[in-house]
Amino acid sequence: MSEPSWGKWGTWEDAESFVGKTVGVTRSPDAVELGAIRRWLEPKEFDCALHTDLSAAKAAGYRDIIAPNTMAFTYGIGPYWAPEDGLSKPGYEPRQISIPVIFDVPAPCKLSFATSVEIEFFDPIYVGDQITCTSKLISLLKKELRVGAGAFFKQEDTYTNQDGGVVAIAHLDIFRFNPPEGKKSAS
Amino acid sequence: MKVGDTLPEISIPITLHRLVMEAGANRDLSMIHHDTKIAQATGAPDAYANTFFLMGLFERQLREFIGLKGRIKKIGPMQMKTFNCVGDVLVVKGTITAIAEDKILIEQTIESDRGVTTICQSQIHP
Numbered sequence: 260m261s262e263p264s265w266g267k268w269g270t271w272e273d274a275e276s277f278v279g280k281t282v283g284v285t286r287s288p289d290a291v292e293l294g295a296i297r298r299w300l301e302p303k304e305f306d307c308a309l310h311t312d313l314s315a316a317k318a319a320g321y322r323d324i325i326a327p328n329t330m331a332f333t334y335g336i337g338p339y340w341a342p343e344d345g346l347s348k349p350g351y352e353p354r355q356i357s358i359p360v361i362f363d364v365p366a367p368c369k370l371s372f373a374t375s376v377e378i379e380f381f382d383p384i385y386v387g388d389q390i391t392c393t394s395k396l397i398s399l400l401k402k403e404l405r406v407g408a409g410a411f412f413k414q415e416d417t418y419t420n421q422d423g424g425v426v427a428i429a430h431l432d433i434f435r436f437n438p439p440e441g442k443k444s445a446s
Numbered sequence: 447m448k449v450g451d452t453l454p455e456i457s458i459p460i461t462l463h464r465l466v467m468e469a470g471a472n473r474d475l476s477m478i479h480h481d482t483k484i485a486q487a488t489g490a491p492d493a494y495a496n497t498f499f500l501m502g503l504f505e506r507q508l509r510e511f512i513g514l515k516g517r518i519k520k521i522g523p524m525q526m527k528t529f530n531c532v533g534d535v536l537v538v539k540g541t542i543t544a545i546a547e548d549k550i551l552i553e554q555t556i557e558s559d560r561g562v563t564t565i566c567q568s569q570i571h572p
Contacts, residue, residue, distance in 0.1 A: 295471070302467040303499070304458060305506040309514055319514040327509075328518050329501040336473040356474045376497055377522025430522075 266435060269365020274399055274410070282414070283359030283394035287334040288341075291326050291388045299330050326384040331418045331427040334384070335392030359394040360412040360433055368409050368435035378429040382420065389421040397430070409436025447572070453511045453540030453552065456503060460534045465493055472498040482532070495530040504554050504566050507538045517571040519549060524566040534558040540568075 289295065296310050308315035309325055316324045326334075339354050340347075355362075361371050384390065397413040411434050418427040458464075462480065469480045474496045477484040485493045501521055508518050530536055537557045544551040549569045556564035 298467075298471040299502070302464050302471060303502045303506055305502065305509075307506075307509050307514070309509075315514060327502065327505055329498065329505045329521060330472075332474075332498045332501065333472045339473075339475060353475070353477060356476050373497065373526070375523045375525050376501070377520065377524065378501070379520040380518060 265370050266361040266368060267363060267365045268367070270367055271401070271410075274364055274366040274412075277364045277396045278399050280396060281393060282363050282396050283357070283392075285335055285337045285357065285392045285394075287336070287390045287392075288338040289334075291330075291334065291384055291386050291390065293324065293386060295333075296324075296326050296330065296386075299327065299333065321383055321385070323385045323387070326386070326388075328380045328384075328427070329378060331378065331380075331384060331390065332429070334390035335416060335418055358414070358431070358433065360396055360414040360431075361435065364396055364412065366410065366412075366435050367437070369437050370407070371409075371433050371435040373431060374411070374434050375432040376429065378427050380427050382424040382426045384420070384426050388426075390426065391419050393417045393419070402434070404434065404436065406434075407436040407438040409434055447542065447545065447550070449542050449545060451542045453507055453542075453554075456507050456510075456536075456538040458503065458536050458538075460495060460530060460532055460536060462493060462532050465495060465499075465532065468496070468499045472496070472502070474498050485531075490529050490531065492529075492531040492533060494532070495536075497524070497526070500524065500526070500530065500556060500564055500566075503536070503538050503556065504568060507540055507554060508552070508568055508570055511540070512570050512572050519569040519571055521568045522566060524564060526564050528560050528563050530556060530558065530563050531560075534560065536563075543567075 395415045397415045401410040414431045416429040479496045540554040543553050552568045554566040
C-alpha cells in the first residue's frame with residue numbers, strides 16, 4: 260500500500276479469523292492515584308468528594324477514595340513511551356491511542372471511525388488499584404455505508420483490578436472502511 | 447422523581463486549552479483532539495473533544511444528580527452525531543425516561559450551536 264492508512268492491513272479472511280478472540284491485553288502503566296484523578300476531574304470542572312475526600316467516600320459506603328467510573332478508559336491505555344523504545348528522532352510519528360480492532364486486527368480497510376460506545380460498571384476503582392484491560396473482537400459485520408464499503412467491528416473491553424475483580428465492561432463499535440474510488444476521506 | 451423529570455444542565459465552553467488538559471489527563475492523545483491542522487485535514491472544523499471527555503461529562507451530570515450515595519450502573523450506548531469543537535459551548539441535558547425497581551433510565555444529550563451533537567442512554571441506582 261502506498262496510500263496513507265489507518266489501521267492494520269490484511270484480508271477479510273484475516274479479519275474474520277480474529278472474531279471471538281482476545282486481540283489485546285493492556286496493563287495500565289500506573290496504579291490508580293490521587294494526582295491522576297485530580298487532573299482527570301479538572302478539565303471537566305467535576306467536583307465530587309468521592310474522588311477527593313476519604314471521609315466522604317467512607318460515608319458513602321466505600322473503603323477508600325474511588326476513581327470516577329469512566330476513568331476506567333484511561334487505565335486501559337498503555338504507555339506512550341517506555342525506556343526500551345529508545346529515544347525519538349526528529350520527524351518521528353507520534354503514537355496514537357491503541358484500539359486493538361483497528362491496529363491489531365488486519366483488514367482491507369484504510370479508514371475508520373467509532374459509531375457507538377457503552378460502558379457498564381461493577382466493582383469500584385479504588386486508589387491503589389492496578390487495572391488491566393482485555394480486549395476481544397466480538398463480531399464483524401460487513402456493510403456498505405455512504406462513506407464507503409467496510410465492516411462494523413465490535414470490541415469488548417473487560418477492565419479488571421489486581422484481584423481479578425471486574426470493574427467495568429465496555430463495548431466499542433468501529434466502522435472500518437474504504438472510501439469510494441476517487442473520493443478522499445479520512446477517519 | 448418521575449419520568450419526564452430533567453437533570454440539572456451543565457454548560458462548558460470548549461477551548462484548545464481544555465482539550466489539551468483533557469488529553470493529558472485521560473491519555474487519549476490522538477492528534478485530532480488537540481491539533482487544529484490535523485483535525486481539519488480529516489474534515490473536522492477544528493480540534494474536537496474525545497469520547498472519554500464526553501463520557502466524563504455525562505458521568506458528572508449523573509453524579510451531580512444522584513449524589514454521593516447513588517450508583518452509576520451504565521453509560522451508553524453513546525452516539526456522536528457531529529463534532530464538539532474548539533469554540534463550541536456544550537450543554538449537557540438529561541431526562542428520566544423510565545423508573546424500575548432497581549434502576550432509573552436517563553437519556554442524556556450534548557447540544558451546541560451545531561445542534562444535538564451526542565446522545566447517550568444511561569442507568570443509575572439512586
